[in-house]
Amino acid sequence: MSELALFLIRIGFVAVLWVFILSLLSVIRADLYGRRVISRIAKQNAPMLTAGSAASLGIEDGDSFDPTEIAVLTGRTAGTNIPLENKKEVLIGRAPSSDMVISDEFASSMHAKLVHVGPDWVLQDLNSTNGTNLDGKKITTPVTIRAGMTIRIGTTTFELRS
Amino acid sequence: MSNVSLTQAIPMLLKAVPRSRNFEAVLLFWVAGIHAFALAQIQLAVSQRMSWDMLYYWAPPTISAWILHYVLRKYVLNADGLLLPLAFLLNGLGIAMIYRLDLAEITRGGEDLFAERQVWLSCFAMLMAAIVVRLVRNPLVLRRFPYLAGAAAVVLLLLPAAPVIGRTFNGATLWIAIGDLSFQPGEIAKILLAIFFAGYLVSRKGPLSEIGSRVLGMRIPRAKDLGPILLFWVASMAVLVIQRDLGTSILYFGLFLVMIYTATGRGFYVGIGLVMMVTGALVASRLFGYVGARFDSWLAPFATENYTAPGGSYQLVQGLFGMAHGDVIGAGLGSGFPQLIPLAESDFIFAALGEELGLAGVFAILAIYLLIVYRGLRIANTHQDDFSKLLALGFSFVLGLQVFIVAGGVMGLLPLTGLTTPFLAAGGSALLANWSIIALLLVLSDSSLRRVKE
Numbered sequence: 001m002s003e004l005a006l007f008l009i010r011i012g013f014v015a016v017l018w019v020f021i022l023s024l025l026s027v028i029r030a031d032l033y034g035r036r037v038i039s040r041i042a043k044q045n046a047p048m049l050t051a052g053s054a055a056s057l058g059i060e061d062g063d064s065f066d067p068t069e070i071a072v073l074t075g076r077t078a079g080t081n082i083p084l085e086n087k088k089e090v091l092i093g094r095a096p097s098s099d100m101v102i103s104d105e106f107a108s109s110m111h112a113k114l115v116h117v118g119p120d121w122v123l124q125d126l127n128s129t130n131g132t133n134l135d136g137k138k139i140t141t142p143v144t145i146r147a148g149m150t151i152r153i154g155t156t157t158f159e160l161r162s
Numbered sequence: 163m164s165n166v167s168l169t170q171a172i173p174m175l176l177k178a179v180p181r182s183r184n185f186e187a188v189l190l191f192w193v194a195g196i197h198a199f200a201l202a203q204i205q206l207a208v209s210q211r212m213s214w215d216m217l218y219y220w221a222p223p224t225i226s227a228w229i230l231h232y233v234l235r236k237y238v239l240n241a242d243g244l245l246l247p248l249a250f251l252l253n254g255l256g257i258a259m260i261y262r263l264d265l266a267e268i269t270r271g272g273e274d275l276f277a278e279r280q281v282w283l284s285c286f287a288m289l290m291a292a293i294v295v296r297l298v299r300n301p302l303v304l305r306r307f308p309y310l311a312g313a314a315a316v317v318l319l320l321l322p323a324a325p326v327i328g329r330t331f332n333g334a335t336l337w338i339a340i341g342d343l344s345f346q347p348g349e350i351a352k353i354l355l356a357i358f359f360a361g362y363l364v365s366r367k368g369p370l371s372e373i374g375s376r377v378l379g380m381r382i383p384r385a386k387d388l389g390p391i392l393l394f395w396v397a398s399m400a401v402l403v404i405q406r407d408l409g410t411s412i413l414y415f416g417l418f419l420v421m422i423y424t425a426t427g428r429g430f431y432v433g434i435g436l437v438m439m440v441t442g443a444l445v446a447s448r449l450f451g452y453v454g455a456r457f458d459s460w461l462a463p464f465a466t467e468n469y470t471a472p473g474g475s476y477q478l479v480q481g482l483f484g485m486a487h488g489d490v491i492g493a494g495l496g497s498g499f500p501q502l503i504p505l506a507e508s509d510f511i512f513a514a515l516g517e518e519l520g521l522a523g524v525f526a527i528l529a530i531y532l533l534i535v536y537r538g539l540r541i542a543n544t545h546q547d548d549f550s551k552l553l554a555l556g557f558s559f560v561l562g563l564q565v566f567i568v569a570g571g572v573m574g575l576l577p578l579t580g581l582t583t584p585f586l587a588a589g590g591s592a593l594l595a596n597w598s599i600i601a602l603l604l605v606l607s608d609s610s611l612r613r614v615k616e
Contacts, residue, residue, distance in 0.1 A: 024248075
């Protein structure tokens with residue numbers, strides 16, 4: 001063995017020990033400051049969608065259908081309907097104050113919301129931990145709901161019906 | 163509806179394998195790699211080539227650690243994920259260092275080998291830890307017999323002084339031996355004492371912390387509540403006199419003080435306890451030659467009369483020279499001269515590692531101990547149950563204090579004692595006791611999380 005190789009090995013061993021220890025610090029960091037939720041969805045999803053800000057979003061006009069109720073297909077509240085008439089917004093989440101309560105381990109307390117924009121209903125995820133799926137795809141930006149689309153939050157799926 | 167059944171299955175799958183267990187598995191791979199690195203480096207440095215011998219020192223402990231990991235997966239799923247890899251890392255570094263000292267011994271033509279024994283003792287200790295996890299899944303069962311634990315601890319502490327089986331090495335009476343098997347009962351006693359203190363203090367913390375008259379702004383406990391602290395001080399002094407070892411008596415008394423302080427929240431106990439302990443140690447150093455000699459070696463290790471005295475500071479000075487040779491990054495595993503330090507494989511393994519890994523390596527080792535103690539304190543902090551809190555605190559503190567006393571002794575900052583470096587030093591009883599402590603901490607962390615979830 002050359003001197004240089006031995007020297008590198010010798011430095012390397014101490015370095016490996018320290019890399020090991022420092023990598024554990026990431027766990028301890030979480031102890032001290034809590035786990036930070038960095039979400040790409042959070043950045044893309046802002047600004048908050050409200051019933052008034054429709055025009056600025058440039059949501060294209062398509063063949064809109066005029067849903068009157070939310071029909072829950074699966075989950076604990078399967079079979080129930082929530083009327084949409086005269087509503088501007090429907091807040092969905094685990095919090096008891098939500099318009100549509102989803103008692104599911106995978107739902108955040110303020111998980112998503114449906115906003116009445118012009119003739120359409122637009123679905124926005126509210127930076128939930130586990131995301132909101134529309135037709136099997138996780139949504140990252142506000143999306144206009146079309147007829148027959150199913151929305152899934154945790155184990156609950158529902159759709160809009162006219 | 164297969165979609166739904168899959169989504170319903172997700173919570174179950176996630177519940178089955180919590181993050182800490184998988185993290186632990188990853189860390190175990192990493193640690194096994196570090197051990198292989200250490201052994202390979204030693205072989206390259208000592209004999210310029212690698213041989214399959216290293217498998218003998220690498221594979222059995224690694225397999226044992228994985229068995230322990232499997233048992234944790236099976237019985238205490240939510241236990242802390244860092245304790246096992248950290249303790250296993252230290253254990254393996256110890257084996258590597260002892261193997262390196264063995265190679266030096268073989269070159270010298272000696273036959274005093276320890277590494278093989280250490281490998282099997284480590285395996286045995288880890289398997290015992292697995293059994294402890296299996297048996298003590300609910301730590302509250304330990305609360306049922308505090309006095310029995312206390313009595314057993316006292317018996318174990320006094321055992322080395324018994325006529326036939328007691329043994330004295332290097333002036334300290336810390337061992338018992340039956341035939342060829344020797345054992346250091348004081349190591350097991352520290353577990354039993356922590357159980358005893360936790361059980362006793364949980365039931366008595368009310369009177370200990372609240373009753374008493376105020377003098378000069380301090381609440382002085384009733385004489386009858388001072389009874390236990392006096393009793394325990396006498397017991398520690400008895401250990402000092404009988405076992406001739408200052409370290410052991412400081413370790414147990416320190417454990418007692420910290421646990422009573424935590425249980426009652428009164429600095430008074432710590433103050434009076436420290437005064438009593440220091441007085442006792444000073445008196446003992448005057449009265450008993452062996453304690454005095456240790457003090458002299460500590461205060462003036464380079465003085466000729468201490469250096470040349472039998473059992474004097476020769477060993478300490480060799481260790482200091484070794485660590486000085488190690489410098490910041492160390493001589494490299496296998497490239498130093500740790501074999502020149504007497505008892506480098508047990509009492510002075512810290513100095514041996516200091517020489518070959520340097521200051522950076524010693525700090526890494528201390529950081530590993532710090533992380534173990536930190537995880538223990540965290541378990542104590544998050545647990546809801548007072549008994550478990552005190553027990554976790556006692557275990558982590560006793561490990562930390564032991565490292566402090568040993569490292570301080572080897573570095574010449576404290577008088578040298580007969581305590582062993584946890585997980586690193588050669589010796590079965592210490593490995594058994596420390597792995598059992600890790601097992602109990604794991605069980606405690608699991609029960610703490612289980613409560614939160616229910």
